Amino acid sequence: MDWQHISRHISEATGEPFAVARAESVGGGCINSAWRLRGEQGRDYFVKGNSADGLEMFAAEAEGLAEMAAAGAVRVPRPVCHGTAGGQAYLVMEWIDMGGGGAGARLGRELAAMHRATRDRFGWHRDNTIGATPQPNTWSDDWVAFWREHRLGFQLQLAARNGAPRAVVDKGERLQADLDAFFTDYRPVPSLLHGDLWGGNQGVARTGEPVIFDPAVYYGDREADLAMTELFGGFGRDFHAAYDEAWPRDPGYAVRKTLYNLYHILNHYNLFGGGYAGQAGTMLDRLLAELRG
Ligand code: ADP
Secondary structure: HHHHHHHHHHHHHHHHOEEEEEEEOOOOOOOOOEEEEEOOOEEEEEEEEHHHHHHHHHHHHHHEEEEEHHHOOOOOEEEEEEEOOHHHHEEEEEOOOOOOOOOHHHHHHHHHHHOOEOOOOOEEOOOOEEOOEOOOOOEEEHHHHHHHHHHHHHHHHHHOOOOOOOHHHHHHHHHHHHHHHHHOOOOOOEEEOOOOOOOEEEEEEOOEEEEEEEOOOEOOHHHHHHHHHHHHHOHHHHHHHHHHOOOOOOOOHHHHHHHHHHHHHHHHHHHHOOOOOHHHHHHHHHHHHHHHO
């Protein structure tokens, strides 16, 4: 990474002089390289790096972080600047000292508050990525149509191209045709969503504040965020209880969460292949059985 270039960019963006003392590689990311950039004056930044063609992904991530920060509900790292230098794309944000704990209930309340930031349509003003997969966010007045085309349909088409079993794709297409049945007496509002809220994208600052990061922001049904918190674990009972106290879930969530998590499992198939096709098939069977029941 061209730390001199990045340091100059930080100075320009913040209006404060910044001189790099050293860059320490930090682990944990799935897709990007990451560093703690230590400044000589004691101010640090978190920097992600990727190949130059990752710039659009970082631009979308920076805008997503800014959108969540503007809601003023959950703490997110403030984006500082992004660009390319020396053939590599970079994204700089505020460094947050993690390592606190026991913030589940507070995160539940604060996430409910973030979901109260709404728009009059579903989608977002720009596309972004979910993992490394493109995520289209074309504005739509109709949530079911949005989910059918830009979430389920998009991943199903990718899966078909990636060689998913025909039976899985067929079931997915049947589900697409009957999607309205899951929304007969439920009208979601377009809430600001993190969009990729698995356990690895949350932390607790040393100050005790919950922090969420690495988003795939759009405006959609808040149940989609909640469903993902249940997909791979990492969010406790206190989180869910506090969320429901702040903004109770509709009873139909119990069924729709499989629909929402199917998107992420199809995406995992498209990113990693293997057993995720089988898992998607099982989820589809469950959803299609709901339609028959
Ligand atoms: P990736 O896009 O590669 O998945 P993440 O954004 O998830 O990377 O960040 C990787 C890890 O770095 C996280 O698991 C988290 O522990 C840590 N991290 C993320 N953002 C910050 C930050 N602003 N300050 C300090 N640590 C952070």
